[in-house]
Amino acid sequence: MNAPLQARLNRRAMTVHDVDAVMAAETGAYSHPWSRGNFIDSLSAGYLAEVVTGEGVGLVAYFVAMAGVDELHLLNITVASVWQGQGHGSALLRAVQGHAAALGLGSLWLEVRQSNLRARALYRRRGFAEVGLRKGYYPAALLREDAVVMSLPVSLSPPGGLHGVD
Numbered sequence: 001m002n003a004p005l006q007a008r009l010n011r012r013a014m015t016v017h018d019v020d021a022v023m024a025a026e027t028g029a030y031s032h033p034w035s036r037g038n039f040i041d042s043l044s045a046g047y048l049a050e051v052v053t054g055e056g057v058g059l060v061a062y063f064v065a066m067a068g069v070d071e072l073h074l075l076n077i078t079v080a081s082v083w084q085g086q087g088h089g090s091a092l093l094r095a096v097q098g099h100a101a102a103l104g105l106g107s108l109w110l111e112v113r114q115s116n117l118r119a120r121a122l123y124r125r126r127g128f129a130e131v132g133l134r135k136g137y138y139p140a141a142l143l144r145e146d147a148v149v150m151s152l153p154v155s156l157s158p159p160g161g162l163h164g165v166d
């Protein structure tokens, strides 16, 4: 990652004022993006949502997660296209793990498109296990696409990472 640039970035709660920038990144990152309403509803519902931004560089990344009884469900994690491949996704995932631990939640759950090999590899490297399949969970160009369900026991995942690296 570019260290001087990283030093200028900061992470904070997402607000409705971020939604225009979030939608620009969302539509650039996915074939089937969330709608503006999905983000507004998530904020209204009080879901945990944060953005990574930087002075003069705009929105870099964001996530939305929903706390359950003993788990944090990661609903959306996205790095804006031009910022991908520079470690921001890994860093944000560590931050999400930190939130789950701070909230005393036992595990982190997410769904990911079966075809999203890059994201699945990232999650596996972070210690997630592939624990199930939701048939036809996502819209797709022709038919629907299955989701791989992944989970991570938070007690085993300090924010510094399972292997103390990255």
Ligand SMILES: CC(C)(COP(=O)(O)OP(=O)(O)OC[C@H]1O[C@@H](n2cnc3c(N)ncnc32)[C@H](O)[C@@H]1OP(=O)(O)O)[C@@H](O)C(=O)NCCC(=O)NCCS
Pocket: 029, 030, 077, 078, 079, 080, 083, 084, 085, 086, 087, 088, 089, 090, 091, 111, 112, 113, 116, 118, 119, 122, 125, 166
């Ligand atoms: C998936 C995503 C969040 C990962 O964030 P990122 O900032 O691009 O990823 P990082 O730079 O932290 O890299 C994570 C790993 O992917 C690898 N990677 C980065 N760019 C890659 C590329 N173009 N192709 C393959 N692997 C790549 C990195 O080498 C790194 O591997 P490492 O952990 O062994 O070093 C981001 O790419 C993204 O938002 N993609 C589109 C939306 C999406 O798929 N979200 C997840 C939905 S579940």
